[in-house]
Amino acid sequence: MKILGILQLIFLCLSCFSHGDIDRSWSRTDTEIDASFGSAAAQRGALSQHEAIADWKEKIDASINLPPQESIPLLGEAVNKLAKKNIFQVEERIEVYDQARDLLLSTPGHAEYYRDRINEARLKMENSRGDAGDYPYYKNKLREVILYDFPIFEQLPSPETVRVLGEFLFDERGYVRVDNPKDENELFKMIAQGPVFGRAARSLLALPLEHKPVVDTRYPSYTNPEDILPWRQWIEEIKAGKRTFRFVGDPTEYDLNGPASQEKLTRLAMNRERDEERAVGHNRPSSAPEAESAVTRIGKPSTIAGILAGCALVAAAVWYFLRGRKTA
Structure with a gap:
């Protein structure tokens, strides 16, 4: 059991380094594939891979007629395996992978299915706690589900996937604090409890x-x-509706329910513009022309009053002069 635990820990650490989507930058010829596997070419070489992919394509085509509870796990397994370079190196893996992933993404509940699997496995483990026979079994099953399902999330860029992973970010059940990530005993103790918040962030x-x-x-x-x-x-x-998100190569802005409404996008754009204007206003220094303009504006009433007073004096002088002439 100790060896099994160490192997599972190593597998978990290696699985943390995977990235979503398939590596489309390379493939190998049949000759290169067979040469790389050597004596194992009969089991894992080019011919075996071509046959396996043809088999997967047949299953993927047939999945269209299956209910979601059957098609989702089938397509998920296809996506997970076709994405791994250590399993498939032939060029047609990309086309079949895209077909499986597109079908899976178009199926409502594609991420919720795996969320429910993980939560169900945890519930079974917690319900078996204290049972010396069942608890270790269900604890291992939870670990297996986590190790298998989170890499599938990484292949599914959709609002539903982001929503599900967002829920898992706050799930600290089974968490054991690890002050030194290099402490294998503490790390293994935490992994054995199956917390998922870190796996959600990695996905x-x-x-x-x-x-x-x-x-x-x-x-x-x-x-x-x-x-x-x-x-x-x-x-x-x-x-909270304060931001949206989008995926590389897709111009659509999403919230957790799907494409964001135009009303929300307009509101967010107005809020951003307002915040930018406020930031610029706070950072803008007072300028001399603006200060001078303010002084000029403040001085205008007194200047006008002076002009009016002068006109009144002139008018009074003219009246006095004319009156004096009439008297004479």
Whole structure:
């Protein structure tokens, strides 16, 4: 059991380094594939891969006629496996991957399905606590579901996925504080309890989101809750209607329910413009022309009064002069 635990810990750490989407930048020829596998080419080489992908394509085509509870796990498994370079290197993996992912994204509940699987596995583990026979089994099952399902989230850029991962950001069940992430015993103790907030943050980081709240690094340390505060603040602002989000290559602005309404986009744009004007106003120094203009404006009433008073004096003098002539 100790060896199994160590292997699971190693697998978890390696899985943290995966990124969403498929690597479209490369593929290998059949000769290169067979050469790389050597004696294992018969089981994992080019011919085996072509046959496996043809089999997957047949299953994906047939999934259109399946209910969501059957099509989602099938398509999720296809997406998860076709995205792994250590399983498939042939070029047609990209086309079949895109077909599976597009079908999965078009299925309502594609992310909620995996959320429910994770929550159900946790509930079973918690209900079996104290049972010496069942508890270790369900604890391992929870770990397996977390390890398997979060990489699938990373392949599904959608508002539903962001919403589900946003919920998991605040799920600290099973959390054990790790002050030193290099302490394998403490880290393994926490992983064994299956907290998901760190995995949710890593999956959000792996999604092709524009303007992420953190630097896009492939090796984030999301061990303790304070490590994911930027992500929590980001999702709270979306919930509050203060911001939207979009995916790379997709100009659509989303909130957690789907494409954002034009009314919301207009309001956000006006708020941004107002905030920018306020920021500029706070930082603008007083200028001499503006000060002079203010002084001039302040002095205008007294100047006008002086002119009127002068005119009155002139009029009085003229009247007095004319009156004097008449008297003479």
